[in-house]
Amino acid sequence: MSVLTTMNKSQSTSIRLPEKLTRGASESDRPKVFTDIYRDDTNITIWQRKLSDELALAADEILKTGARLKIAEAVTVKSVHSTLYNAFGETNAVMILSDDIALLVDMFCCLFDLKGVGLRLTALDRAMCPRFHFDRIPCRLVTTHHGTATEWLPHHVVDRSKLGAGNLGRPDELSGLFQSTDDVRQMSLGDVALLKGEFWHANEGAGLIHRSPAISTSERRLLLTLDFLSDE
């Protein structure tokens, strides 16, 4: 809490002002960066990684099957492969993608001491959440295995009064939510991010602002998210 002191001829008055929340990003090419999510001044951590050619090809191959790709299930590290095999078939490409997802599930469970996670794996041909927003959750893992990756805004550039109805019907670029398109950050294909939400302890008012990227009509994304299960 900061203190503002005002003075006139007869009195001095101290007014306690709400603390301005300070939040930043923690980014590294090492997965150890995930532990920074426990820092109070961090609302996004990004493991900047390059997809292996094998994994990129596998994701591309799975998308090309044209199947309606959508999984939303509770999984453990041990059940990831069977979940994907049941949904997409037991092919080499699905095995390669499953190996990667099992690794991420294992990391997420270790980091937060979880037995299982809520997995969503979706092929998208349009922006799922095209407006900037925050999530009312503790924390979500997000990664894009194919296509254009998630956009986000650093906490210090955002005027949160312009979120939701505060945009007065204007698009994000014109609402005053941020001042310059240069403020918009974008993850890269393969990056793995932890997005801190509003329900993380003491993070109300600082949940990471993000949105789905605009994509062309011919593009498809393969998006993975991992969440806490509600009974954890």
Ligand SMILES: [Fe+2]
């Ligand atoms: Fe979201």
